[in-house]
Amino acid sequence: MLGYLYPLRTYFVVAGDIEKPNPMTADWVIPLSFNPPLLGVAIGKKRHTRKLIEKQKDFVIAVPTVELLKDVWTAGTLSGSRENKAERMGVTFVESKKVTAPSIKECQANIECKVVKQVETGDHIFFVGEIVNVSHGDGFVDEKPDIKNYKFLMHAFSGKNFTYQSDELIKP
């Protein structure tokens, strides 16, 4: 019944470290608080990433545009417990400023988070992260996405079905 919330934005959730980055793909990401700045991500209980984040207590939300669709699909369909996903992808992992989890150079933003709470929600664990640093590219100006020039990736619905936002700005 979750399909009625789609289409939704798609992001990378990066755990691990610069020696062994572990990226996955997540549509289930949400802002939670302005002050302190918090966001949340829901990760399946059986996922390798869940175990890593529980242990290292930090993660990065990296913001892909449509050019990274193949990497998004790779990160979302392989398991980090069995394969080195980072090696199968075409992106460059770089050190983050304030967390152990690495950032992705080709993403338009890398949002570094430290876990402040985790909550069981059915078959997922919901991690609440405090945003401790953000690095970004030209896709954002004054913390606003440049929707005229960048296509931010969205999952249209389950499976290999993606889209992006329109470049039309509409006003009420």
Next chain:
Amino acid sequence: MLGYLYPLRTYFVVAGDIEKPNPMTADWVIPLSFNPPLLGVAIGKKRHTRKLIEKQKDFVIAVPTVELLKDVWTAGTLSGSRENKAERMGVTFVESKKVTAPSIKECQANIECKVVKQVETGDHIFFVGEIVNVSHGDGFVDEKPDIKNYKFLMHAFSGKNFTYQSDELIKP
């Protein structure tokens, strides 16, 4: 720093009852679990809607398309503690099947939820709801959004700046 997660989908969160519906607008909505089917919504602590949901323990997430932009803006900018927002809007509130909170006839989906958990997250309260019923229009077929024919509303960034998803389906 939350601007780096935008653009994000925009929804109505409806509380109150059919006699006195209380809709607000929320970008901060997330799927949380397949089994049981759960979703979450973060609502500012000082919001009237927060008090209503805490009391009535249910709410509806209603899915607007671009045609409802003016109503989305009205619901997002007036306070339900001072005004009867429902009367200022052009939509039709109808009874939901399994919760007290009403549904919105003109929305493409109405997702009825019962609160199963609430968590403090900074300046917001995060309500976890179990989905107990969904009613929907032609905007969804087999629980999938029809992105070719419907423009699902998105908040491009803060303020009067909205957009919607592209009608192009892309495959990895």
